[in-house]
Amino acid sequence: MASAAPPSPSPRVAVIGGGIAGMSAARALVGSGVHATVLDLGERVGGRVADRTQALDGGRLLSFDRGAQFLTVSSPDFKAQLAEWQAAGVAQEWRARHGMLTAGGTFVPAAAAAGTSGAGFCGSLSGQPLYVGVPTNQALVQHMADSLAAQAAAQQQEQQQADPQADPQQQAPAFELLSGCAVQSAERVGGGCGCGPGGARWRLRGSRRGRAAAADPAAAGQQEDLGSYDAVVLADGMPLLPGSAGHVAGLEAVSTSLAQLARSVQAVAPEPCFALMLSFDAPLEGLPFDAAVAQGIGSSSGPGSGGGGAGAASPAFQWVACDSSKPGRPAGAGAPQCWVALTTPDRAARLLQAHPLTRADGRFNPQTREYRQAVAAELLADFEALMRPFLPGGTLPRPAYTHAQRWGRAFVTEPLGAEFLFLPAQRLALCGDVATGSGVEAAWRGGRAAGAAVASMLRSEAAN
Structure with a gap:
């Protein structure tokens, strides 16, 4: 010693x-x-209250909350902490059109979905206001x-x-x-x-x-x-x-x-999760929601997907959100529209079979550029399957930017x-x-x- x-x-x-x-x-x-x-x-x-920002040509900025998506408040002492953040200008209420997506291709607003599917993702359907950090949750x-x-x-x-x-x-x-x-x-x-x-x-x-x-x-x-x-x-x-x-x-x-x-x-045994981050040069038009719990919408077929098609019993995502709808994010004419989708634990586990957390020698497997690109390509197909029923014409425009983040220990249940x-x-x-x-x-x-x-x-x- x-x-x-x-x-x-x-x-x-x-x-x-x-x-x-x-x-x-x-x-x-x-x-x-x-x-x-x-x-x-x-x-x-x-x-896990993490963000990702990416500068593009022409001074445009992409902004994603790749970890915690929002927060809710239930106790007086944490309410005081929120008030401190709000006074400092680093937190605001997120007045999103949020709710639940169903396998039948419909959107159910939070007010109607509350009580039908528990509290939803991280309490999103609990009826409590949702708050976010400004300019990102990391703030x-x-x-x-x-x-x-x-x-x-x-x-x-x-x-x-x-x-x-x-x-x-x-x-x-x-x-x-x-x-x-x-x-x-x-x-x-x-x-x-x-x-x-x-x-x-x-x-x-x-x-x-x-x-x-x-x-x-x-x-x-x-x-x-x-x-x-x-x-x-x-x-x-x-x-x-x-x-x-x-x-x-x-x-x-x-x-x-x-x-x-x-x-x-x-x-x-925390549940794993992957975050898919996408940006589009033009907003996705005609959507009835800004953020939603994905309820029973399956992953597309492909490597690591388990072969399930859209509407299969094993859903690909548990949460999808337009980060550009959050206060303090880049917005306005010409600003890219940014989206984040978080996988279900089951979808993440299947991805980890093809893209494991550890190497053959037992050491930690870092998220290289090639690793992220391979995962993002698979999840993009899942995202298109999720969004297809809600898009005019059923076609997802080609994203201008894609990125994936692995969270090996995301949710402790x-x-x-x-x-x-x-x-x-x-x-x-x-x-x-x-x-x-x-x-x-x-x-x-x-x-x-x-x-x-x-x-x-x-x-x-x-x-x-």
């Missing part, structure tokens, strides 16, 4: 994962006087990160003014964001019971090359020290999943309880059943959809609760 790391002058917590849950945990920590460092695999924060998470950075800077400036001779690095709780950072290994360093500043701490190692490092077999030999921390918050289950892009080696070996937690996470899980002796908390299930509000609440629990533990130690 490595020698003990020197104790930090103020508590430091690593938050692995920069999505809604991770940023919510970081906010709770910083608000309690704890230094929070968020380490995220992506080049930009967001996690919600970016606002949280920017607010944390501004808060930490203001706190540090106040303390510098109060004591100009003090070391700025030791004056105030701080926030740090390390994007494009692949945490690849973790170990406990130091002795003792792990209580107080002189006890065991977490030392993280990895690469600042993000997803490229996670997929590179040589990356393990290029690790760097990512710092030592008094506690760790896992804002996603991937660090405990061998073979995933976000796996952190060494976590399971720390203790029996952590090994048990890892086994529990590995037993959760049977989570661990808690807002977060906490191992105080190991100074580690787990939150995110593996704990709470899918949904922006659930992730936000779980992250906040995890951050508050870790901060409470550290405050108690400091008091003793």
Whole structure:
């Protein structure tokens, strides 16, 4: 075991994962006087609240929400968070013509469909208003990160003014964001019971090359020290999943309880999903909807489709939306019309048989350009089959742009059943959809609760 790391002058917590849950945990920590460092695999924060923008010739811009499509609000505390986003201009209500598409080729508005098919995709048929981020949903998470950075800077400036001779690095709780950072290994360093500043701490190692490092077999030999921390918050289950892009080696070996937690996470079986992104030079005319739950509309025949035709029992998509109908998106004369369609778990599973998550050697299979093109070609045929009954003449124009995104762990339908899980002796908390299930509000609440629990533990130690 490595020698003990020197104790930090103020508590430091690593938050692995920069999505809604991770940023919510970081906010709770910083608000309690704890230094929070968020380490995220992506080049930009967001996690599953992800977007894709693509610049075209002539200055035109394509904009897609390739992850979370919208959010709903059910609790007063999350309503307050939404109000903050709205006041900052990064969230608006999406007044879409939305509802349900049936296998018979009809569109049922949400008001008429409510109660006939459950709450619909992510609560879209629940009767609650739908909200989106502006200019994309990723702006919600970016606002949280920017607010944390501004808060930490203001706190540090106040303390510098109060004591100009003090070391700025030791004056105030701080926030740090390390994007494009692949945490690849973790170990406990130091002795003792792990209580107080002189006890065991977490030392993280990895690469600042993000997803490229996670997929590179040589990356393990290029690790760097990512710092030592008094506690760790896992804002996603991937660090405990061998073979995933976000796996952190060494976590399971720390203790029996952590090994048990890892086994529990590995037993959760999230459903996969592919997002198809399309743009058209001219709007699709005559459609009665902007967004809809696809109900029982099958995939076209072709590789990986299982041979089902349109109207088959196995539907291709669970959700389809015109992203250009969302507020704050590029619109107006000459603006391309952008669409996103999310596959059903069954369709995604069949695609993964032909385009797997892992290579033959068991390593993570990155989404290369060729990989995405092959998947997009198959899903375009499915999209045409879905839209044909609603298009004048039954013909889909040729899209000007196509792209596909694989989500290997998209929807958790049977989570661990808690807002977060906490191992105080190991100074580690787990939150995110593996704990709470899918949904922006659930992730936000779980992250906040995890951050508050870790901060409470550290405050108690400091008091003793």
